[in-house]
Amino acid sequence: MSNLPTTTDPTATRLVYDAKGLAAVLGVSRDSVDVWSAQGVLPKPLPLPGRKRWSKAVVDAWLASNGANVAA
Structure with missing residues (x-):
């Protein structure tokens, strides 16, 4: 048996997100990520x-505080 994760979620084991991955996590378009980043x-x-690239730990903390309100 393999010790690899069995999830099909491609962001499950990442330590960083690119714009496409962050967009998927936030449920928005990549264009929104670019605009929000610039703003x-x-x-x-x-x-x-x-x-x-965005740190997963930083994004998770941001979502736990105020980010969830922006991404909703």
Whole structure:
């Protein structure tokens, strides 16, 4: 038997989200993620050159506080 997770959720074991993954988690379009990021609505992405990635831990904390109101 494998010790790998049996879930079909592609975001279940991620430590970071890209814009597409974050959009899926929030239930919005990728365009919404881009706009919200530019407006400062979302947590700041990680400082990676040429890429936007969000820490799963930071996104989870944001959703637990005020983010759920924005994403609803």
